[in-house]
Amino acid sequence: MLKTRTWIIILASAAVLLALLSVLLLTARTDGTTAQIILDGEVIREIDLSRVKEPCSFVVEDGSGGTNRIVVEPGRICVSEANCPDGICISQGWLSDQDVPIVCLPHRLIIKIKK
Numbered sequence: 001m002l003k004t005r006t007w008i009i010i011l012a013s014a015a016v017l018l019a020l021l022s023v024l025l026l027t028a029r030t031d032g033t034t035a036q037i038i039l040d041g042e043v044i045r046e047i048d049l050s051r052v053k054e055p056c057s058f059v060v061e062d063g064s065g066g067t068n069r070i071v072v073e074p075g076r077i078c079v080s081e082a083n084c085p086d087g088i089c090i091s092q093g094w095l096s097d098q099d100v101p102i103v104c105l106p107h108r109l110i111i112k113i114k115k
Contacts, residue, residue: 035077035095037070038110049075049096049113066107077111079104 037045039060049072057071057080068089069081076096079089082104089104101112 033075033096034114035072036110036112036114038112040108046114047072047077049077060107060109062107062109066104068104068107068109070111078102079109079111082107 033049035047035049036043037047037060039062044060052072052074055071055073057069060068060070062068065083067081067083068079071078071080073094076094078094079092079102082089084104084106086106089102089107089109092100092102095102095111095113098113098115101110103110
């Protein structure tokens with residue numbers, strides 16, 4: 001019969017091995033960079049930026065007359081036009097990594113990168 005200390009070592013080793021395996025599997029599945037467009041707390045669109053081949057743009061309306069034109073290019077996304085009073089979302093420029101999301105507070109719009 002194995003001693004308690006041996007069982008603890010076996011279970012701890014198995015837990016570490018399972019944790020490493022799950023990290024490797026999760027890393028292997030995230031082959032792209034996805035931009036989430038969130039309006040008023042709800043994800044309205046997700047775009048896999050690694051699969052974008054041609055530049056495109058579309059307009060997001062907030063329901064009370066607020067609009068933001070979003071431009072998508074391979075690997076990056078930005079707000080190019082907005083009718084908000086401050087225009088901070090436009091000045092944030094291109095987003096291509098997870099550092100800082102683009103936020104338009106007056107229109108309750110957030111664009112963030114999820115890997």
